[in-house]
Amino acid sequence: MPAFDANVAHADCADIAVIDFETTGLSPTMGDRATEVAIVLLRSGQVVGRFQSLMNAGVRIPPFIESFTGITNAMVAAAPPAAQVMAEAARFVGRAPLVAHNAAFDRRFWQAELARLGDAAPPAADAPFACTLLLARRLYPQAPSHKLGAMAALHGLAPTGRAHRALADAEMAAALLARIQADLCERFSLPEAGHALLMQAQACQRQALPVVMRRAVQAA
DNA sequence: TGCCAGGCCCTCTTTAGGGCCTT
Numbered sequence: 001m002p003a004f005d006a007n008v009a010h011a012d013c014a015d016i017a018v019i020d021f022e023t024t025g026l027s028p029t030m031g032d033r034a035t036e037v038a039i040v041l042l043r044s045g046q047v048v049g050r051f052q053s054l055m056n057a058g059v060r061i062p063p064f065i066e067s068f069t070g071i072t073n074a075m076v077a078a079a080p081p082a083a084q085v086m087a088e089a090a091r092f093v094g095r096a097p098l099v100a101h102n103a104a105f106d107r108r109f110w111q112a113e114l115a116r117l118g119d120a121a122p123p124a125a126d127a128p129f130a131c132t133l134l135l136a137r138r139l140y141p142q143a144p145s146h147k148l149g150a151m152a153a154l155h156g157l158a159p160t161g162r163a164h165r166a167l168a169d170a171e172m173a174a175a176l177l178a179r180i181q182a183d184l185c186e187r188f189s190l191p192e193a194g195h196a197l198l199m200q201a202q203a204c205q206r207q208a209l210p211v212v213m214r215r216a217v218q219a220a
Numbered sequence: 221t222g223c224c225a226g227g228c229c230c231t232c233t234t235t236a237g238g239g240c241c242t243t
Contacts, residue, residue, distance in 0.1 A: 023243050027225040032243075064222070065243060104227050105242035133241065134228070147241065164243080206229090 038166035
């Protein structure tokens, strides 16, 4: 069954929802489906809520993916239907903006799975996504790798559990996001680095980041 | 730890190609 924090019903406008999917492959347009989703709510850099659930989309998980994620066909067979889980996940996110590591990937599955709800699809399907991978490339160009695990090692982030499970990866991405927000504030003397500023930072070229951030400060 | 796709980014580029990153 889906797991929630008992003290947080859903996100509010001040939250950022950090999301991670485990899936059967890389592309929903090629028939791949989500097998697990986790969402971590951040407020001012602090985790204030969690959502996590396996989901049964009725498709087989390839052996390579079973060993890669540790999520087996038997595990998803006992999980709630994907539609139920996605509806609950969307309610949990509410109107909060989203963040993921390599957001292009998670956005595709977020939109594809919610689209399967048809007329019941919530407005969260159109939520903007910021990307910790793009932001890390802007902020830490010297890093030899910008994989989530490599970023965690670079910054000495605390272990969150088994890599390639949704909640552990979402927790790690949330910790990386908090570090990115802190570094943006320190490096560019920003009072805060909310989702809108993150979107500006990831949309510019690396060399233009200082200029874009200065403009953001002046506009604030 | 591989393949599938797709977006971003770098360079030996821009009339392109290939690596990275996600599962």
